[in-house]
Amino acid sequence: IFTQMLSYLARIYEQQTEKQKPLLQRYLPNYELAHFILTNESIDNMNFSVYSKTLFEIMKSIAYGDLSTELPEIIDLKSIFQSGEKGLVKFRNLLKYAYTRGNLTAEQVTQVISNISAETKEGEMITIRELMKQEYKQGRQEGREEGLLKGVQELLIKQLERRFGPLSENEHETVHNCKNQDKLESASIILVEDKTKEEVLAQLV
Numbered sequence: 733i734f735t736q737m738l739s740y741l742a743r744i745y746e747q748q749t750e751k752q753k754p755l756l757q758r759y760l761p762n763y764e765l766a767h768f769i770l771t772n773e774s775i776d777n778m779n780f781s782v783y784s785k786t787l788f789e790i791m792k793s794i795a796y797g798d799l800s801t802e803l804p805e806i807i808d809l810k811s812i813f814q815s816g817e818k819g820l821v822k823f824r825n826l827l828k829y830a831y832t833r834g835n836l837t838a839e840q841v842t843q844v845i846s847n848i849s850a851e852t853k854e855g856e857m858i859t860i861r862e863l864m865k866q867e868y869k870q871g872r873q874e875g876r877e878e879g880l881l882k883g884v885q886e887l888l889i890k891q892l893e894r895r896f897g898p899l900s901e902n903e904h905e906t907v908h909n910c911k912n913q914d915k916l917e918s919a920s921i922i923l924v925e926d927k928t929k930e931e932v933l934a935q936l937v
Contacts, residue, residue: 783822790830799834836894884916891920896929903933910936 789806793799830836885907892899892907899907910916919935 783826786826787829790826790834794834799830800836803830803834803836881911881913881916884913884920885910888916888920888923891923892929892932895923903929906933906936912936 786806790799790803793802793806889899889904889907892903907916915936919932922935923932
């Protein structure tokens, strides 16, 4: 009898709840989202802005580790970004993202802008110099906080390799043998001023 009563109660509950609508249903947002796998899709065929397409291409190249070779082709749409001040801002943002997230050297980014107008090229070189100056200031502060000369030495090596590629063993020794922090900081500063690698290392002697 007890089991029979429970079955009746369950049936009555089901009938009553079927007729009632949730009180808050119409006030709750629908969080059902459509998911797409874009890995194998052609970004050119997607309905995105030129800026978004270029950013996605850069992100994709970073993920596959071939940004350094594909960046010139990706930024081939530079003429569109150069149409007006906003376009230049977007173009510079893309260069900054590629430089910082893609672990590119300043030389590699410079090659991308080598065939644009002299005025615009100078503007982008200023952007690269600003990035290197920020990196220098951050590294110098970290070195001082640690109380180590090594922090400034490693920063200079990192800056040199970003711009000129891997250093030789002798060049590494030149930096590490310099114990004068003022000379190391001076070398970092003139590196931002488009000096050659030899001119920078000469500051340490």
